Structure formats: C-alpha cells, structure tokens
Amino acid sequence: MLSDKLNNVDYQWFLVRTKPGHEQELCALIGREKDKIRNILEVYCPTHTKVYVRRGDSEQRMPLFDGYVFVLATQNALVEFLRDNCSDAFIRYNRKRTPDEKATACTIPESQMRAFRDYNENYADKVIVLERPYSDYAFNAKEGEANEIVRVVDGPFVGQEGYICRFHRKKGLVFRVQGMVPGSWLTVTYPNVSDLHVVRLHNAEGDRLSIGTEKGRAVDLLVGILQACGYGKRTQAMLYELMERLAVDLSLTNLCRELDKKGEKTLGGRLARLTTKEAELLINLARYEHDTPGYVKENWQKILLRSFLTPTSGIEWEEGKNEVELQHKNFTEIIRRVDITEEVYYPSRQEDGKTNTAYYAHIGMREEMGNLVFFANWNDFLCGYFLTAGKANEKLVSGRSQSVLDETTNTERKKLIESFRNYAPTLYKVLTDADSAVKAVPDFKVGEDTLNVFAIRSSVQEKDTAKDKLIQTCVRICKEINTTNHLAVWRRYLRTVWLHN
Structure with missing residues (x-):
C-alpha cells in the first residue's frame, strides 16, 4: 500500500455511492478535477453494471453495480472532494457488527481491485447470476452423484473454486463472488x-472417483488378503466362494467361524482383524452380490496382478517397512507404500485443504533373457487406448488446439484439444518419446494370460532405479489425469488403475 506522508494516511480504493444512473457523471467529474486536487489518484467506473440473472429456465438483465464508483485516494482528500463538489455522493461504510464497534470505510485491496477490473472488463457480460444458493449446486440429482469440484489456475478467475454443472447441455462453472456489502455473496456461473484452465479437487465428502471404485476396492481388499494368505492359483475360486457365502449370510463373524471349522484358520483370523471401514466395504459388496447374483464372477474373470494403486496392501506389514515382495507362479509382485497428497474440498463446510493418503503401488517383476522386466497393470485403461487409431489417435495423443466458433461474438477462437499432450504430459511422453524408459505394452504375457501394461526393462544391477522409475511415472500419470477436468473417458478408465479411497 502506498504511504501518503502529507496527510499521514494511506491510498486505498474506496467504494463511493451515488444516485443510480449517475455513475458516469461522477466518474467524469472526479476525472476532470483530480489533477487539481492532491491525493486523488484514480477513479474507476465498472463498464458492465448489469448481469444476467437466471430464474428457472429464464434469464433477465438486472443491475449489479448500480450507483457505485471506485476511487483510489486518501480518505481525507476524498471526503473533502465529495463534500465540496458532489453532495449526493458518499463513501460506503462497513456495517457495524456491535454497537461499540467503530465504523470503517469500505475499501478494496489493490490486488482484488486489479482482478475485479480485469474480470469486469473481460468477463462480466459472460457471467450469469444464479437465484439458488451455492450449496444447491453441490449435487446432481438427475445423475445421483456429487458434482465435480475444480479450481481455476490462471486468468481473472484464478483461485476461484466451484462446481461443474450442466445448463442447457453446456457445462458451466458455478462459484461464489463477494457482493457489494461485506459478508454477502452472489452465486454465479460462467x-x-x-474456456477456463482448471484442475479438479478431490471432493472429500463424495468424490465420483471414490464412489466409482467402491466395489473394486472391496474385491481388491479380499484378493489381497487371499494372496497374502497363500492361496495362489486358488485366489479367484476362493473369491467367488467367499462372496457367495456372504451374499447368503451378511455376517463376517459367522464366515470367520465357518473358515476356522474348515481349517482355514489363517484366512479366518485375517478377516477377523478387518477394520470397521474394511468390513463395511465387504458387506456392501455382498449386499450388491445378493441383489445382483453373479456380479463379482462376471466382472472379475481374470485375476493376475492387482490394480496399480490400491488403498490396502493385503499383507500385514512389519513395523518400519514400506515395501514387500509376494511370490506368484509366473512373477514376483512388489508392493510399495506410496503417500499421495491431494487438494481436497469439503462442500458442507465450503473449505478446502490438503490430505496425505497412503496407497500401495503394485508392480510385477520377472526375468527375461538375463535382465529384469517390471510391469504395472493398466489393462482396461490401455485396452481403450490401443483401440484408437488413425487421425483420432493422433488427435487424442498429440492434439494441440482447434478453431471453434464463439457463439457470443460469432468469431472463431482457438480452443485446446482434449489430448494427452495438453492435459496428461507424462502419458504423452511415454506414448510418443522413443527414448522413454517406460513403455506401453499391449498383450504382455503373464504365464498363459496377457495384460496391457506399462513396463520398463533393466539389468539386475539397476533394478532399484527401474522400480522407482516405473512407480513414479505411473503415479504422475494417475495424478495428471485425476486432476484435470478434461479427458473424462480416461478418468473413468482410471478407476480400474487407481482404486481411489
């Protein structure tokens, strides 16, 4: 803030109230006289004083900044000027919250004023004020899902967080802006x-990715436990058997007793030590299996290597360890703890923050011609990718921008293509860079079966470096796809790779 040594006060942006419709007149008056008066530096009259307001399916033009002018000055100079030259205008004061509180002038920080001017001059005519409260847009009742939450990362809306909502077949950003009265808010949609550069935030109270992986997490939990208990090739058959039992009798206690009687004491003991959250996950899956018989068998027909990122390891870890190996018939599974930090949002509190969650990365390792091959299971995700071809594949992978018609101005503008190059640069590099150590491999042989995998080859001496490289690359791809609001199809495929908690 600039110091005004002459009057021992500061230059600030003051909000000046005048008669509605007289804003330009007051602005012109101050503009003419400010060169003659010390300590009035600048005056700003919003170029867009009306906005579209949506009520139901109709939109109306209504005043928003009716009767307001912004002046950069010292308070003393501005008070004197208004007193001597414009008696029907006055500085707006903040409302007192207690009788003893001293009244203070309503001022706007320079950084906010700069952003406001940019917004008003470039975007105000494109924003629609919504009638319903902001919290009403957190949930999509038609789809039965929480709306996605994003943050704008650049431009005049930088830092704004809001919901992606569909209006008249178009997706808009619904967010809040502070009203003219401190403490008041307007709900608006762009x-x-x-048109905006946004990143997704994890909805801590109902994220689509977490909901979409709920059944997968339950199956993975059971598969991990079975493999850790040494069931090997019997894992798949035992998975089906356990789910059929639970679907008939939704009691884990009874299941554990039954397993003990049949001599399956290790498995029974492990299931008895499930946390409340883990037990609830299995019971919910069993309920679904009861209502949809054969669901697990139909959707998990091949169990080789677990999904790349899971919230449970399956193995009970020794204190201080962050990596274990589990031997399978045709490969060795390496399970490593990976801590992932995500930006999250709590809709009920309208607060954001960061959360650090422990996941477990699963990669396979096998020998091949004297060297080692490490591979990660991205089967369904890469299956979708390998089905793309020709110009469509080229656009998906390497597309940059395309010309589209701007309906408001009826002119062409450039729009970024929803490509890996633009929104998942690590994946783009893996798929296109001949020198990339990590490769996307179709139909990778695992015993008698095949998987679509990301793989890396190395010598025995460089195995640790190769492991790190594969895991770090796959984690980056997961995070890039999960945080973008684009690549919606690939975010859906990501549910089979990252069993988000």
Missing part, C-alpha cells in the same frame, strides 16, 4: 467451463 457458462462455458472449457
């Missing part, structure tokens, strides 16, 4: 979110 109708075309694709």
Whole structure:
C-alpha cells in the first residue's frame, strides 16, 4: 500500500455511492478535477453494471453495480472532494457488527481491485447470476452423484473454486463472488467451463472417483488378503466362494467361524482383524452380490496382478517397512507404500485443504533373457487406448488446439484439444518419446494370460532405479489425469488403475 506522508494516511480504493444512473457523471467529474486536487489518484467506473440473472429456465438483465464508483485516494482528500463538489455522493461504510464497534470505510485491496477490473472488463457480460444458493449446486440429482469440484489456475478467475454443472447441455462453472456489502455473496456461473484452465479437487465428502471404485476396492481388499494368505492359483475360486457365502449370510463373524471349522484358520483370523471401514466395504459388496447374483464372477474373470494403486496392501506389514515382495507362479509382485497428497474440498463446510493418503503401488517383476522386466497393470485403461487409431489417435495423443466458433461474438477462437499432450504430459511422453524408459505394452504375457501394461526393462544391477522409475511415472500419470477436468473417458478408465479411497 502506498504511504501518503502529507496527510499521514494511506491510498486505498474506496467504494463511493451515488444516485443510480449517475455513475458516469461522477466518474467524469472526479476525472476532470483530480489533477487539481492532491491525493486523488484514480477513479474507476465498472463498464458492465448489469448481469444476467437466471430464474428457472429464464434469464433477465438486472443491475449489479448500480450507483457505485471506485476511487483510489486518501480518505481525507476524498471526503473533502465529495463534500465540496458532489453532495449526493458518499463513501460506503462497513456495517457495524456491535454497537461499540467503530465504523470503517469500505475499501478494496489493490490486488482484488486489479482482478475485479480485469474480470469486469473481460468477463462480466459472460457471467450469469444464479437465484439458488451455492450449496444447491453441490449435487446432481438427475445423475445421483456429487458434482465435480475444480479450481481455476490462471486468468481473472484464478483461485476461484466451484462446481461443474450442466445448463442447457453446456457445462458451466458455478462459484461464489463477494457482493457489494461485506459478508454477502452472489452465486454465479460462467457458462462455458472449457474456456477456463482448471484442475479438479478431490471432493472429500463424495468424490465420483471414490464412489466409482467402491466395489473394486472391496474385491481388491479380499484378493489381497487371499494372496497374502497363500492361496495362489486358488485366489479367484476362493473369491467367488467367499462372496457367495456372504451374499447368503451378511455376517463376517459367522464366515470367520465357518473358515476356522474348515481349517482355514489363517484366512479366518485375517478377516477377523478387518477394520470397521474394511468390513463395511465387504458387506456392501455382498449386499450388491445378493441383489445382483453373479456380479463379482462376471466382472472379475481374470485375476493376475492387482490394480496399480490400491488403498490396502493385503499383507500385514512389519513395523518400519514400506515395501514387500509376494511370490506368484509366473512373477514376483512388489508392493510399495506410496503417500499421495491431494487438494481436497469439503462442500458442507465450503473449505478446502490438503490430505496425505497412503496407497500401495503394485508392480510385477520377472526375468527375461538375463535382465529384469517390471510391469504395472493398466489393462482396461490401455485396452481403450490401443483401440484408437488413425487421425483420432493422433488427435487424442498429440492434439494441440482447434478453431471453434464463439457463439457470443460469432468469431472463431482457438480452443485446446482434449489430448494427452495438453492435459496428461507424462502419458504423452511415454506414448510418443522413443527414448522413454517406460513403455506401453499391449498383450504382455503373464504365464498363459496377457495384460496391457506399462513396463520398463533393466539389468539386475539397476533394478532399484527401474522400480522407482516405473512407480513414479505411473503415479504422475494417475495424478495428471485425476486432476484435470478434461479427458473424462480416461478418468473413468482410471478407476480400474487407481482404486481411489
């Protein structure tokens, strides 16, 4: 803030109230006289004083900044000027919250004023004020899912967080802006979110990715336990058997007793030590299996290597360890703890923050012609990718931008293509860079079966470096795809790779 040594006060942006419709007149008056008066530096009259307001399916133009002018000055100079030259204008004061509180002038920090001017001059005519409260847009009742939450990362809306909502077949960003009265808020939507550069935030109270992986996490939990208990090739058959039993009798206690009687004491003991959250996950899956018989058998027909990132290891870890190996018939599974930090949002509190969650990365290792091959299971994700071809594949992988018609100005503008190059640069590099150590491999042989995998080859001496490289690359791809609001199809495929908690 600039110091005004002459009057021992500061230059600030003051909010000046005048008669509605007289804003330009007051602005012109101050503009003419400010060169003659010390300590009035600048005056700003919003160029867009009306906004679209949506009520139901209709939109109306209504005043927003009716009767307001912004002046950069010292308070003394501005008070004197208004007193001597414009008696019907006055500085707006903040509302007192207690009788003893001293009244203070309503001022706007320079950084906010700069952002406001940019917004008002470039975006105000494109924003629609919504009638319903902001919290109403947290959930999509038609789809039965929470709306996605994003943060704008650049431009005049930088830092704004809001929900992606569909209006008239277009996706818009719904967010809040502070009203003219301190403490008041307006709910607005920017109708075309694709114009903005945004990143997704994890909805801590109902994220689509977490909900979408719930059944997968339950199956993975059981598979991990079975493999850790040494069931090997019997894992798949035992998975089906356990789910059929639970679907008939939704009691883990009874299941553990039954397993003990049949001599399956290790498995029974492990299931008895499940946490409340883990037990709830299995019971919910069993309920679904009861209502949809054969669901697990139909959707998990091949169990080789677990999904790349899971919330449970399956193995009970020794204190201080962050990596274990589990021997399978045709490969060795390496399970490593990976801590992932995500930006999260709590809709009920309208607060954001960061959370650090422990996941477990699963990669396979096998010998091949004297060297080692490490591989990660991205089967369904890469299956979708390997089905793309020709110009469509080229656009998906390497597309940059395309010309589209701007309906508001009826002119062409450039729009970023939803490509890996633009929104998942690590994946783009793996798929296109001939020198990339990590490769996408179709139909990778694992015994008598095949998987679509990301793989890396190394000598025995460089095995640790190769392991790190594969895990770090796959984690980066997961995070890039999960945080973008684009690549929606690939975020859905990601549910089979990252069993998000």
